[in-house]
Amino acid sequence: MNLIKTYLTLFIIIILIGCTKKIEEKGSAEYVLEINEWHAKRIENLKKENGWLNLIGLFWLKEGENKFGSDKSNDIIFPDSAPRFMGSFFLKDSTVEMKVNKGVEIFFENCEQVNTVIMKHDQQNGTTIFDHGSLRWNLIKRGDKYGIRLRDLNSELVINFPGVEMFPINVDWRIESEFESYNPPKEIDVPTVLGTIEKEKSPGALVFKKDNKKYRLDVTDAGKSYFVIFADLTNGKETYGAGRFLSVPKADSTGKIVIDFNKSYNPPCAFTKYATCPLPPKQNYMSLEVTAGEKNYGAGH
Known part of the structure; x- marks a missing residue:
């Protein structure tokens, strides 16, 4: 009888966990698959010969x-x-x-x-x-x-790497933005973990609203996309203390630019003390909890 009760309890727990995951994730099956595939590719790249884990x-x-x-x-x-x-x-x-x-x-x-x-x-x-x-x-x-x-x-880290936990996928963190261009491009200060300041050219800022509040993020040009280094109120708690990175595709055929915070990822310094990472520019600190994308790994700086 006790054995039957134990199995029933385990079965109920498994069902509840499955239901909780479905409730936490928000988005179409196609969108959830897209984010999961993106993250799987991200982990694969971390493990490559030119990745950061070795x-x-x-x-x-x-x-x-x-x-x-x-x-x-x-x-x-x-x-x-x-x-x-x-x-x-x-x-x-x-x-x-x-x-x-x-x-x-x-x-x-x-x-x-x-x-x-x-x-x-x-x-x-x-x-x-x-x-x-x-x-x-x-x-x-x-x-x-x-x-x-x-x-x-x-490297043992490559062989035994457990992966990186993510926040539950939520399509609400896929946000349309406006691009405010700087003409000419503005020089911005980008600090680094080495204590230095790098001068970078920013072609403009992504401006968006979340919960009826406006935010803006200065970007740098990365060819077909914009590169963003941002900080938010989850840093040092659920996420890496020195901010996260984000790649944002440039305007599509409709002229829209979509920021998908579900694809926010840790900088190399989250995994190793031997990287030389840039830090968020001071203007890219947001009074917002971005509960999307990668959580902290916590083995680096």
Whole structure:
């Protein structure tokens, strides 16, 4: 009898959970599927070789020689799986040269073995990426600083990543907006986690209403879409403390621009302390609880 009661209780709980989910989600079956497919693709991209989950190090270079390898005496310490003394990065006059020690195999993009090479950073065309075993690294430039970004394709976070929880899908967070253009484009200050301020050109602002209150978000141009960094009242609670990102398609054939907050996503810094994320411009802080999109993951900065 007790066993039957237990099964009945579990059955009722399962039914209630299913009903609750249906009540919480709001939108057509096609729309819910669209958001779920978007999020599945988003998780897939996070796990890719150039995603954010496999970052294991970020090392800022000093002027002159920077030795690297797994030995603790190096300036830049690679994982134990790497050779003890791999070589050196030489920073001089904004140029970084990598010299590889004799007997160490380092390849350029899985193909050509290298000994000495001038590295191209991530803001140049043809960024050079190097590898040894499961390790990948490249040069990044932030302001006047140069650093080595290190990845491990066998990172535990990639292998064991549990995914990112989302708010229940709600079509009410798919909001039509007006685009107020800046002519000429306005220069806006975009702070970063490094404590620096980046100057970006904004072509305009998205203006929309939610619960009869008007909001505006300055955007930057990302080709076929606008890129938005925003903050709201859920930050530091349900969502990442330093805001979220959003890609907004430009006007469709009818001239409408739709902001879909169900596609709000965490910046890389939510997953790793080795990213160099932009933060929301002060004018993009909203006195609004955006209960849509990705919730906090909480492993990064």
